Amino acid sequence: MIVLGIETSCDETAAAIVTDAREIRADVVLSQLDDHTPYGGVVPEIAARAHLEHLDGLIRRAMAESGLGFADIDAVAATGGPGLIGGVIVGVMTAKAIAAARGLPFVAVNHLEGHALTARLTDDVPFPYLLLLVSGGHCQLLVVEGVGQYRRLGTTIDDAVGEAFDKTAKLLGLGYPGGPLLEKAAALATNPGRFDLPRPMVGRPGCDFSFSGLKTAVRRHVEELGTPLSAEDQADLAAAFQTTVAEVMADRCARAMRQFKEMHPQGGALVVAGGVAANKTLRARLQKLADREGMPFVAPPLRLCTDNAAMIAWAGIERLRLGQTDPLDFAPRPRWPLDPSAKPAIGKAGVGSGVKA
Ligand code: KG4
Ligand code: ZN
Numbered sequence: 001m002i003v004l005g006i007e008t009s010c011d012e013t014a015a016a017i018v019t020d021a022r023e024i025r026a027d028v029v030l031s032q033l034d035d036h037t038p039y040g041g042v043v044p045e046i047a048a049r050a051h052l053e054h055l056d057g058l059i060r061r062a063m064a065e066s067g068l069g070f071a072d073i074d075a076v077a078a079t080g081g082p083g084l085i086g087g088v089i090v091g092v093m094t095a096k097a098i099a100a101a102r103g104l105p106f107v108a109v110n111h112l113e114g115h116a117l118t119a120r121l122t123d124d125v126p127f128p129y130l131l132l133l134v135s136g137g138h139c140q141l142l143v144v145e146g147v148g149q150y151r152r153l154g155t156t157i158d159d160a161v162g163e164a165f166d167k168t169a170k171l172l173g174l175g176y177p178g179g180p181l182l183e184k185a186a187a188l189a190t191n192p193g194r195f196d197l198p199r200p201m202v203g204r205p206g207c208d209f210s211f212s213g214l215k216t217a218v219r220r221h222v223e224e225l226g227t228p229l230s231a232e233d234q235a236d237l238a239a240a241f242q243t244t245v246a247e248v249m250a251d252r253c254a255r256a257m258r259q260f261k262e263m264h265p266q267g268g269a270l271v272v273a274g275g276v277a278a279n280k281t282l283r284a285r286l287q288k289l290a291d292r293e294g295m296p297f298v299a300p301p302l303r304l305c306t307d308n309a310a311m312i313a314w315a316g317i318e319r320l321r322l323g324q325t326d327p328l329d330f331a332p333r334p335r336w337p338l339d340p341s342a343k344p345a346i347g348k349a350g351v352g353s354g355v356k357a
Contacts, residue, residue: 014308075325128146130142257270271297
């Protein structure tokens with residue numbers, strides 16, 4: 001089975017061709033970074049227009065790279081949500097048009113499921129596994145029991161962790177996109193132990209996260225030091241923030257591991273996914289924890305952690321194998337939780353509060 005995948009839910013336009021033998025035949029990503037940088041963040045309307053302008057060309061490039069034609073494709077999968085709705089509409093409409101024109105099945109993929117199943121594309125990880133999903137809009141611990149079968153153990157009560165990286169990078173004067181720039185700055189720290197930041201939620205029961213207090217603590221240091229910060233201050237504060245986030249993650253994951261082992265005594269891997277999973281300090285900290293707990297640890301290669309279409313094509317393949325396809329009147333979804341039965345986290349604001357699903 002050969003599937004064309006399309007991803008347009010945020011600020012990356014992407015197309016990929018993947019086979020059910022776990023082969024990535026093509027994987028092209030166009031970042032809209034330059035379009036959004038002047039605004040210090042993603043502007044939804046600019047993103048939607050950029051997807052519209054570039055998606056056709058990217059699909060053509062993916063086809064050329066793979067050496068395949070539309071006649072070789074068995075299905076089309078596109079991100080159907082959650083995400084910035086204008087971009088999702090562009091991807092879904094394009095996928096539907098190809099499916100209708102070629103008489104192919106269409107699959108609307110949950111973007112989060114794309115991240116969640118990536119470890120099965122890269123490492124053939126069996127169900128069940130414990131997933132730490134860390135991206136720009138999400139920070140969750142989930143038990144993945146099968147395709148479409150997720151049980152949420154914890155989530156953030158305020159910011160997503162990628163959002164915390166992005167906001168902190170802005171506070172430090174590092175710019176956008178925050179995550180990678182903050183990691184780069186931290187690598188230059190001469191005194192990484194200079195700042196002692198609070199570790200929100202550490203030691204508390206449950207598996208929820210919170211990052212707003214950490215951000216406020218960084219802000220206080222920045223105000224004390226005075227802006228613009230020196231490169232040395234930027235680096236030391238970035239290192240402190242990054243280490244603290246890794247420690248918080250490890251504490252929350254350790255608790256989730258205990259719950260996971262109770263639910264599934266036969267065991268399973270700890271898997272990390274989403275853009276923040278590209279962070280090397282976090283990966284190293286989680287590896288250490290998994291070694292201590294005797295759990296295998298799987299982290300996809302860096303380029304498959306951040307948004308891409310290979311993960312969408314793969315999630316499409318997983319759904320097609322189960323005979324699941326979507327009708328051509330599928331409506332794009334701005335919100336689409338993986339575990340709809342999970343209760344909102346305590347302290348979490350409701351719909352329309354700016355907190356993403
Ligand atoms: O999964 P993703 O590419 O897009 C979403 O679905 O949100 O995640 C993007 C997020 C951004 O907040 C970005 O700053 C963060 O992932 N990120 C990182 C790193 N690379 C990307 N955070 C920390 N360290 C990184 N190396
Ligand atoms: Zn993502």
